[in-house]
Amino acid sequence: DIQMTQSPASLSASLGETVSIECLASEDIYNNLAWYQQKPGKSPQLLIYYASSLQDGVPSRFSGSGSGTQYSLKINSLESEDAATYFCLQDSEYPTFGSGTKLEIK
Amino acid sequence: EVQLVETGGGLVQPGRSLKLSCVASGFTFSSYWMYWIRQAPGKGLEWVSSINTDGGSTYYPDSVKGRFTISRDNAENTVYLQMNSLRSEDTATYYCAKDLTTPFDYWGQGVMVTVSS
Numbered sequence: 199d200i201q202m203t204q205s206p207a208s209l210s211a212s213l214g215e216t217v218s219i220e221c222l223a224s225e226d227i228y229n230n231l232a233w234y235q236q237k238p239g240k241s242p243q244l245l246i247y248y249a250s251s252l253q254d255g256v257p258s259r260f261s262g263s264g265s266g267t268q269y270s271l272k273i274n275s276l277e278s279e280d281a282a283t284y285f286c287l288q289d290s291e292y293p294t295f296g297s298g299t300k301l302e303i304k
Numbered sequence: 305e306v307q308l309v310e311t312g313g314g315l316v317q318p319g320r321s322l323k324l325s326c327v328a329s330g331f332t333f334s335s336y337w338m339y340w341i342r343q344a345p346g347k348g349l350e351w352v353s354s355i356n357t358d359g360g361s362t363y364y365p366d367s368v369k370g371r372f373t374i375s376r377d378n379a380e381n382t383v384y385l386q387m388n389s390l391r392s393e394d395t396a397t398y399y400c401a402k403d404l405t406t407p408f409d410y411w412g413q414g415v416m417v418t419v420s421s
Contacts, residue, residue: 199365232405241399241411242349253407285349289405292363293339293351 200224202288204296212304216274219299221286223267230290233262233271235282236298242285246271278303306330308400308412315418316390324385326400326412334358334378336403340385342396343414352398353385368394390419 201224211217221231229249234242244253246262249269259274273280281303286296312324324340340352353374354363362374373386383400397414 230405232409241414243411244405244409247405247407247409251407253409287349287405292365293341293354293404295349295351298348 200227200288200291200294202286202294202296204286204299206299207297208300208302210302210304211276213276213278215276216272217276217301218273219271219284219286219301221264221269221271221288221296223269223288223290226266227288227290229265230288231262231264231269232287232289233260234285234287235280236285237282245284273301276303306402306410308402308410310398310400310412310415313398313415313417315420317421318391318419320390321386321388322390322417323387324398324400324415324417326383326385328381328383328400328402331402331408333381336408338374338376338383339401339404340372340374340383341399341401341411342394342417343399344393344396347396350396355383387417390417392419395419 203222205220231249233246236242245256245260250262261272284299307329310326316322339354342352343349355374359376371389376383395418397416399414400412402410
C-alpha cells in the first residue's frame with residue numbers, strides 16, 4: 199500500500215501570508231494526487247487534482263505542484279475563509295489520504 | 305445540481321450489521337465510479353470501498369475486507385455499503401463520493417455510524 203506522509207500537522211499564519219503544505223508518497227504516484235479542504239461539520243471539497251490542476255470555482259490563490267513522490271499545496275494571500283483542514287489523497291493505486299493539516303488564521 | 309444523500313446510519317452494537325444507502329441525482333449515475341470514505345471523530349479520512357460503473361469490480365482496504373460489501377443499483381441511482389461484524393473502530397462519519405480526484409469529484413454530507421454497546 200502507498201503511504202502518504204503529510205506535513206505539518208498544524209499551521210498558524212496571518213492574513214495575507216503564503217503557506218505551503220507537503221505530502222510525501224512512499225513510492226512514485228505519477229501525479230495522481232489531489233488536495234481537499236474540509237471545514238468543521240462539512241464534507242471535503244476538491245481544490246486541486248492531478249497534482250496541479252485547479253478545480254473549477256476554486257480561487258487562484260490555491261496552487262499545487264510536485265512530481266514523483268513529493269507534492270505540495272500553496273496558498274497565497276491567506277484569507278480568513280481559508281481556515282480549514284487540508285488533506286492530500288493519492289489514487290495511483292488504492293486511495294490513501296494524508297493525515298491532514300489544520301490551518302489557523304491569526 | 306449534483307446531490308448525494310446518505311442514509312442508514314445510527315447506533316449499533318458490536319458484532320451487528322448495518323446497511324448504508326447513498327441516493328444520487330443530478331448526473332448520469334451509471335457512468336461514474338462510486339466510493340465510500342469514512343472519518344472517525346476528530347480524525348483523518350480513510351477510504352473504505354470503491355465500485356466501478358457496472359458494479360462488476362469492487363475494492364476494499366484490509367481494515368474492512370471480508371466484513372463490508374459495496375454494491376450499486378444503477379436503475380435506482382443508489383450505492384450501498386453493507387457493514388457486517390461491526391467493531392468500535394468502525395465508528396465514523398461515512399461519506400459517499402463520486403469520481404474521486406477528478407474534476408467531477410463530489411461528496412455527500414455524510415452519515416454517522418456509532419458502534420457501541
